[in-house]
Amino acid sequence: MADKAPWLYPYREDPQQTRLGQPVFRPFVPVSLVANDTSTPELEGLVDTGADAILASDLLADELGLNLTENDGEELHAVGGRTITARYKTVTLRLHHHEDSGAQREWEAPVGFVDGWHSFGLVLLGNVGFLDHFTVTASRFSQAVAVEDRDRFDDRFGVVMA
């Protein structure tokens, strides 16, 4: 991503949803979580601009050998008409290039691990930890999502001053 070229990902089908009998495509990007010298394989990460944080299935914490009783904090989130508890741990995340280049971007962020996970993608990529690290452009029309360096937004649109 250092060359400023956006990383482009096609939308992928979500088996959990259909709309009027038609398939639903969502902006999934491949990410992996790393902790304790262990990495998950590439996972479907759903880009969600409405999510405050990065959330993930607690099954992945188990995979990484994380003890969630020793967490960085717990938060209650109201989603899907019910309340869930996210237990946060700071882990390393890797975003993988869509093509076979092997390129990846790596950063650290707090991830809220949730039990009783029902989303198809095992990772939900929200504002803190993902959208504050990248400029993300999702186009339902083009059925693709572009991920770029975070300063590309200001380059393109100028600096927004409150």
Place this chain on the structure above:
Amino acid sequence: MVVVSRDRGSTGGARGPAPKSPQRRQLSSADVKPIRTDFKGYEGKYVATDTRTGQVVIADENLKVVLEKARKLDHVVVGGRVPYADEPIYVGLG
């Protein structure tokens, strides 16, 4: 809210579609099409799919099995559990 543009050049007022920049042509590559997956027959199982074709390449009721197998394969991304048709659909994460 005040927006300060760094681009002080004019884009003109011509009508019609804007000319496509080289970058836009790159983004319009035929390589980028939505990835479809046939999930039939995998209900109740965790799946991993080929990143290029969307085809299901690993399926198991145990996520650990899927994760372990996926580590050994290239071009594979692990999704989640495929629901049964009569399972309720949650709005948002649920």
